[in-house]
Amino acid sequence: MSGEELLRLAGSRATRHAPFGSRTTYRVGGTSFMFLDIASLDDLLELGVALSQCGLPVCSLGNGSNLLVADGEFPGVVVKLGEAFRSLVFTGDESVTVHAGAALDLPVAARRLSDQGIVGFEWAVGVPGTFGGAVVMNAGGHGGDMAASVTGVRLWSVPAARVIERTAKELQFGYRHSSVSHEEIVLDVTMQLRRGDALASKGQLKEIVRWRREHQPGGANAGSVFRNPVANSAGQLIDAAGLKGYRVGGAHVSEKHANFIQVDEGARASDVRELMAYVATTVEAVTGVRLESEVRTVGFSSEDA
Numbered sequence: 479m480s481g482e483e484l485l486r487l488a489g490s491r492a493t494r495h496a497p498f499g500s501r502t503t504y505r506v507g508g509t510s511f512m513f514l515d516i517a518s519l520d521d522l523l524e525l526g527v528a529l530s531q532c533g534l535p536v537c538s539l540g541n542g543s544n545l546l547v548a549d550g551e552f553p554g555v556v557v558k559l560g561e562a563f564r565s566l567v568f569t570g571d572e573s574v575t576v577h578a579g580a581a582l583d584l585p586v587a588a589r590r591l592s593d594q595g596i597v598g599f600e601w602a603v604g605v606p607g608t609f610g611g612a613v614v615m616n617a618g619g620h621g622g623d624m625a626a627s628v629t630g631v632r633l634w635s636v637p638a639a640r641v642i643e644r645t646a647k648e649l650q651f652g653y654r655h656s657s658v659s660h661e662e663i664v665l666d667v668t669m670q671l672r673r674g675d676a677l678a679s680k681g682q683l684k685e686i687v688r689w690r691r692e693h694q695p696g697g698a699n700a701g702s703v704f705r706n707p708v709a710n711s712a713g714q715l716i717d718a719a720g721l722k723g724y725r726v727g728g729a730h731v732s733e734k735h736a737n738f739i740q741v742d743e744g745a746r747a748s749d750v751r752e753l754m755a756y757v758a759t760t761v762e763a764v765t766g767v768r769l770e771s772e773v774r775t776v777g778f779s780s781e782d783a
């Protein structure tokens with residue numbers, strides 16, 4: 479089974495040489511050999527064997543808010559989940575079980591849950607990703623993270639071409655880490671939350687949004703570029719190395735938050751990548767601390783998402 483056969487089988491669900499980098503929040507980077515719109519689980523059931531046997535690398539795309547895509551063409555299949563994966567269902571009185579589709583946006587869920595007086599997910603209102611990307615990254619902030627409430631997920635295993643379930647323990651959540659591999663597509667997520675004070679919850683949402691506006695830059699970026707080293711802040715280290723405002727081509731270190739890279743229109747992914755390397759090298763030379771990337775990269779020669 480080849481990529482060409484998968485293209486034929488997928489019909490209008492597949493696009494050849496489709497934009498990829500422009501679908502990320504950096505808005506830089508090239509195309510992918512194939513872009514696959516997966517509207518529902520039926521699509522995966524129908525195309526799964528071909529996807530597993532075509533021999534092409536697979537990259538799941540959420541909102542692209544933690545992804546740097548290389549210039550040129552990613553020689554694989556980008557999988558994007560559609561509408562059927564945007565559901566939000568909750569049951570229970572005091573303790574509430576929440577099922578969220580992997581393509582649902584975190585801020586949308588945070589607000590809808592808060593409206594219902596379901597509390598504990600407010601932290602997610604400022605994270606512009608999907609549940610799929612958030613589980614993979616164990617996204618978090620403001621004292622919360624996915625690990626705190628996720629009890630399990632359903633995944634599509636690309637090699638096995640079938641749905642598998644994984645418990646929170648099996649997900650091995652760590653700081654911006656989970657065990658989900660690039661050959662697995664998160665389909666939906668189960669969380670345990672609780673009923674609480676809806677008014678206080680609304681106040682929390684408002685405060686988080688205010689804090690983010692005050693402390694984080696707008697424009698094209700992917701949030702924090704580097705993971706915070708133990709007992710340290712990547713932003714403070716970058717600032718201490720005198721790198722605020724430092725520029726490579728169309729990418730520069732934000733003046734507002736040193737751990738953000740902002741990208742101008744017309745920039746290249748290689749500008750961002752080179753700036754990341756320069757920042758890491760300089761911070762290590764100045765402070766002795768080696769920074770690690772939090773942003774996932776795809777299509778570059780030495781690394782992959």
Ligand SMILES: Cc1cc2nc3c(=O)[nH]c(=O)nc-3n(C[C@H](O)[C@H](O)[C@H](O)COP(=O)(O)OP(=O)(O)OC[C@H]3O[C@@H](n4cnc5c(N)ncnc54)[C@H](O)[C@@H]3O)c2cc1C
Binds near residue numbers: 540580607612694
């Ligand atoms: C302004 C801004 C603020 C941010 N603030 C925060 C923050 O406070 N805390 C934080 O943790 N992050 C933050 N981020 C980063 C980002 O929003 C999170 O990491 C988010 O969880 C990524 O979700 P996504 O859907 O955009 O994933 P993508 O960027 O699309 O993908 C990220 C990774 O997950 C994989 N992936 C995506 N969907 C699936 C799926 N369904 N199945 C399997 N793999 C998948 C991708 O292949 C990739 O490896 C911020 C980003 C921005 C732009």
